[in-house]
Every structure is written in C-alpha cells, then in structure tokens.
Amino acid sequence: METLDAIVSKINAFAWGPPMLILLVGTGFWLTINLRGLQFTKLGHALYLALVKRREEGDEPGDITHFQALMTALAATVGTGNIAGVATAIAIGGPGALFWMWITGLVGMATKYAEAILAVKYREVDANGEMCGGPMYYISKGLNMPWLGTVFAVFASVAAFGIGNMVQANSVADAVEATFHVPFWATGAVLMVLSAIVILGGIKSIAKVTSLLVPVMIVFYVISACYIIFSNIAEVPAALMFIVKQAFNPTAAVGGFAGATIMMAIRFGVARGVFSNESGLGSAPIAAAAAQTKHPTTQALVSMTQTFIDTIVVCTMTGLVLILTGTWSNGQTGAELTTTAFQAGMPGGAYIVTIGIILFAYSTILGWCYYGEKSIEYLFGVKSVLPYRVVFVIFIGVGAVAKLSLVWNISDTLNGLMAIPNLIGLIMLTPVVVSETKKYFDNK
Template structure:
C-alpha cells in the first residue's frame, strides 16, 4: 500500500497538488469574474428568485425542477469535503488553507455559472428520452472536438470513483468506527445496498431523495457547528485572525503542528476547495442539465448558489469549529496508518526551535533528513531504539506496538528507509495529530454536547457523503451513456456499488491522493472548453437579459 501511495502521490504532485493547476483553476474563475463583470455578486439576488421557481413555466423541457437540480448538484458537492476535507486542508496547511478554500469558492461561483450555462445550452435527449448534458456535449456540439468530449467523459467515470464513491464511504466508515465501534466492512455493506436501491431508480428517484436529504443534513450540521462555536466563543476572534494573519506567510509551528509554508497552504486550500465545491471540475453541469427550463442562463444562475452554500457557508462553519475548539494542533491517541508514518533515524523534540525548523523543511519538501533502516527492537510494546516517529506530520508520542490479538508486541520489525510495511504481525498506536473526519469529530466534542458531538459529525457525514455518492453515480452514468449508450449504465452502477463497498475498509491516504488526481484530469478539459467558448457565454448572457426584461419588465 505504501508503494502504491508513493506512486500516486508522485503523479498527484504534478496535477491536483501542483501550483500550476491551482493557478489555472483560480485564473479561469478570475478571468470570467472580470469578463462577465462579477456575476456572482450582480446576479445573486436574481438566482434566489430563480431557484424559488418565480419564473418557472410548466411546459418547459427537463426532468427536474430548478430546486431539485440544485439539491442534486449540492448533494454531489456537500460531502466529505465539508467535514473531512476542511479538516484535511487545515491539518496540511494550517488556518491559512481555509482562506484559500473560501477564495476558490468566491471565484468558483462564476466558474459554476459559466460551465452550467454552456452545458445546459448544448444538452441532448438520450435514446430513452432522458435529458443528457454536461461539458462533453458542448465540446462535441459546439467546439466540434469529440476527442476532448470523450476524454472528459472517461475522466468523469474515473472521477466518479475517485471523488464520488471511494472517499465518501471511506470517511463514513471511519467515522462510524471511531464513534460507535461499527466494523467498517459492515457499514460499507449496508450502505452499498442502500446506494444500489437509490441509484438504480434513475434521476427522478435520485432527485426525490436529494431534495429531502440535502436540507435535512444541512440543518443538523449547522445546529451542531453553532453549538461548538458559541461554546468556545472566546476563541472566535483569535480563530478568524489565524485564518487571515498567515495567508501570505504560512503558519508557524504551534502545539503539535510543525508549520506549513505559503505555497503548501495555498495549494492545499485551493485543492480542497475544489474537492468541496467542484467549481470548474465539470460535474455539477451534468445534474443541472436535467432542469426544466429553456433558458440555459437561468440554470447557470441557480449554480451560482452552490459554492456559496457549500464552501462559503458550510466549510467556513467547519473551519471555525476546528480552529475555535483548538483541536487542530493537539495530539490525540490513535492507531497509526503506515502511509502517514516516517520512522526517523534521529531523535527530535517539537518543543526545540532547531528541531522544529528541520522538521518543517522536511515535511515541506525543502530538506532531507536521515530515515531509519534496520530492525525496530520492541519489548512489551515499547520501541527500544533511540529514534523519533513522524505520524500525521507530527512527532508521535507514547507509542506502543500491538500484535494482531491486540496484545503488546515483542519482537523485531523490519524498516526500510523510514517505511514500516504493514504486515500480519504488528501495528502502532500513540499520540499524534489527526486529520480528516476524526479531527472534525473531536472538535465537535468541545461543546455543550460533549461526546454526543461525535454523533452530529457521524450522522452529518453519513448523510453528506452518502448523498454525494448518489449524485456522482448519476454523473458517471451520464458519461457512460455518452460513451457507450444506455446499455452500459446498469453494469457501471453495479461496479460503482462494489467499489463503494471495498473503499469502506481501504487506506484513507491512498483514497485522498487518488481524488486529487481525478479532480485535475476532469477539470483541465472543462476549463479549456469554457475559455474557448467565452464569447458564446457573453452573447448567451446578453440574449437572456434582453428576453428577460421584455417578459418581466418589473423583474
């Protein structure tokens, strides 16, 4: 597993984790923001009226209402990115990463507006009479680039696993296991069956489920988050200051957190921001294409609300919960994952300034440090060698080694270049930083609810992530229809559910790395496409307003 993760991480650092990709993503959103004169601000009020159905017409073509299209798209974006992804970004880049997540959402509101409008404009009906839309259709019908459309559709299918299926159930099963002790395989099996029941019913059943699920899960999570923030009211201002004070400098070492530079916080924040709201990725336009309207721009208006709700509201809440509770730089008892471990050859102290600097440069890829190779000598669970173990980007403390019977281990463990390869003999437990869903769950316990706060995270994550898996099954299914016809959808959904089950007990680090790759491979052709159609977008927008003002002179 460690070798696989290293291989994927090597690819990911040149794609989703690279600085050029984040600049392309933000640059495209910023270009359209200026080119279309800040539509995310000018049209926000109009978007609220459209989604409420004020301008709906009963005879228009489509399979869902504006609200159902919005909730289906939101169910695809409001997921682990809002709970686990925010925690993961802060864990990697410190509080400043949250700022870049929010900036990604702000320009992402425009990107969503553009990609949804264009995809809706060039949608089609499939052989079964259902609406099919998405970036592959404007690539084929307007740009006359079927090869690019085919590539995008193929990457959407891959990304439906890397973004929509695997990380979602992995976070669900990890949260349920840490909170309630439920075996990951059991929760994965039950939810895979429920997923199959929903997605085999097609878009109309999906829309009916998501229009009820999305509002319910948002309310539950909002109430729990507010309880934490108000409980730690004295930390609200310091938490907000920490987000903005280190935006351009990076976050210094504090507590168990060994620091993060500007570039790392920027890249992680933008990357996790995209994972959360998917602006520019080209996924949400597939759901919006099914909306009942003949006006592509009106559906684009609805899409403006997505990054606002998903990232600016929900991710900000999660970030304030984590920062105000203070858990982000604290060490907690946990079982170590080998992919998160580096066994060092020397001893380090995170309270020592010189050691902090060395480890900061090591973790941020600026300087190599000697890694241990040889045998770890373990007696009654305690490591006898004089060395330090880095786990979850922090110096691990109070480490004990256990055997597979959960008894303290005695014996030797082979280590090569700092890497302990998981085997049937032993595993490590100790205190270190934690990340993803467990970090958010810990933060929710620092409130009036106490340990009951874990329930909020587990239930919220269950609903958020499950609804995301539902939506991405639809996205992947539409892409399968584009490439292979409707006959390929049923086999795809079966494979999707099987992958969903397997990911419930797979390594989380590998899954997050895979998601970073698939995000980039989807986003790049979509960003290229909408830039090529910039004039088409502006003309379509102008035509929409001319027609709208003639039909509704009073707005």
C-alpha cells in the same frame, strides 16, 4: 506494484499541483472579469431562484426542477471534504487556509455559472427521453472537438468509482466502526442496499432523495456548528481577523509552527476549496443539464449558489469551530480533528460529526453515480447505464472493507485530470457564456 504506485503519485502531484490549482483559480478570475462580477451582483437573485422559487412555471424541457438539480449537485460536493478537508487544510496550512478557501469559492462561483450555462445550452435528449449534458457535450458540440469530450467522459466515468464511491464508503465504515463499533462489512452491506434502492431508479429517483436529504443534512450540520459558534460569539470577530492575518502570515499546526509559509496556506486552502466545491472539474454541470429550464442562464444562476453554500457556508462553519475551540493546533488532522473540535464545543459533538460523515458521504455516492453513468452513456450509449449502476453499487461494498490505496490514487488523479478538458472548454467558450448572459438580462 510499487513502481506503478510511484508513477501514479507523480501524475497525481501534477493533477493537484500548483500549476493546476493556478489554472483552476485563474479561470475563475477570467470568468469573473468577463461576467463583470456577476456572482456578487446577482447572488441575491440566484438564491431566490434556488431556494424560494425552486422551479420555473410552465412545462419547460428537462427531467428535474432547478431545486432538485441544485440538491443533486450539492449531494456530490458537500461531502467528507467539508469535514475532513477543511481540517486538513487548516492543520497543515494554518487558519489562513480558510481565507484562501473563501477566495477559491468566490471566483469558483463564476466558474460554476459558466459550466451550467454551457451544459444547458448544449444538452441533448437521449434514447430514453432523458436530458444529457456536461463538459463532454459542450466540448464536443461547442468546440467541435469530440475527441476531447471523450477524454473527459473517460476520466469522469472512472474517477466516480474512487472519489464518489469507494473513498466515501470507506469514510462511512471507518466513522461508524470508531463511534458505534459496527463491523466494516455490515456498514458496506447497508450502504449497498440503500444506494441501490435510489441509484437503480435513475436521476428522478436520485433527485427526489437528495432534495429531501441534502437540506436536512446541511441544516443539521450547520445548526450544530452554529451552536458552538454562538456559544463563543464574543470571540468570532477576533477569529475572523485571525484567519485574515494568518492568510498572509501563516502558522501551521502540523509539522511545527515555524514550518508554515504563505505558499502552504494558499496551496492547501485552494486545493481543499476546489476539492470541496468542484468548481472547474466539470462534474456539477452534468446534473445542471437535467434541469427543467427554458433559458440556460436561469439554471446557471441556481448552480452558482452550490459553490456559495458548499464553501462560503459549510466550510466556514467547520473552520470557525476548529479555531474557536482552539483544537486546530492540537496536532491532529482530517476527520479526527473535526471530531475533537465538535466534542470540545458541545455535548455529543463526536456523534454530530459521525452522523455528518454518514449523510455527506452517502449523498456524495448518489450524486457521483449519476455523473459516472452519464459519462459512460456518452461513451457507449444508453444500454451501458444499467450495467454501470450495478457495478457502481458493488464497488460501494468493496470500498467499505478494503483500503485500495492504488485505486484511490488513480481515481483521485483522474478526478483532477477531468479539469483539463473542462477548463479548455470554459476558456474557449467564454464568448458564448457572455452572450447567453447578456441575452437573458437584456430580455429581463
């Protein structure tokens, strides 16, 4: 077992190591150049489509609205990474890590845009009359490489049990036990029931719940963070300058102040940024493919706001709270550090973080189940979906009570490896992305 664990750890180091992170961010830069900075010039229009208009007029093909597709994708990405991941990045890489998270998010918006445009363009209707799309489809059809699409689907269907299931369930159980002293098994049982009620109803059920839950949980968390930020508003400009300065002359909190380097700030900022917004991993376009839309570009514009909301908004809120409260350098890391920061910044702050973890993790479970089931459907057909959902729900209970480090490491590795076939598809299909974009805006 130790040998297997060592092998998995080495693969994991590659999957989330500097070469992969460079490839992920490099693809974002490549797409940004080819799309002429579309994520900056069209951001206002994209936010209007996503949050104001919300759906297209008329009977467009698809299962859920633009807004529901965005909320389903946000459900899967706005998770413990926004609470624990940001704290870990700042504790180890220094406050400058937040700057590199911003860079990752800004170029990642172009990546998310490209993923969605391809997902809608190459989507199909399955035997149940539902839309199916994502990297496995645009790699298979767009590149005529079905074997590579199969590789992605295998990675995604298994990775969902770790990053989108057991890790989240255990995070909730741990937070609830620490704050409310509820046994792990009880939290697991409640999570299983609540998840089953939604998951067994399919994408329309998931979309209805996430379209209600996600806005509430994000606004709840952001308002709480804003209370602390505005309580220290005079210090915000200095904090922002401190973040930028630390990006190039970093100071780490964990392991001694002398241990920080620019490479550490970049590595942990980029790694946690990608882990949080999932741009380039290929997960979010699976939800985008279900959107009711006539033109792929419309949903792509909506989808790119996901990365903006996740990284530029929510992660920034967490980072500013850590820095303004001065707790970032106390030697803690992860969710524990964020809890300490919120408690220091406002009465009942610990409860805010605990509730945030519960809502964020629960929504992530819902979103990732859909990603996993669509991947398994690609491999084995529609009849495999219901058994997958049942097994997925069972593993929620397992994850809540057991610390299966090996299973988590394997899932984390597969989560990173998902990016390889997806990035190949994005780079090789860039001309298609540019062509669809030009066609849409020329007609507009």
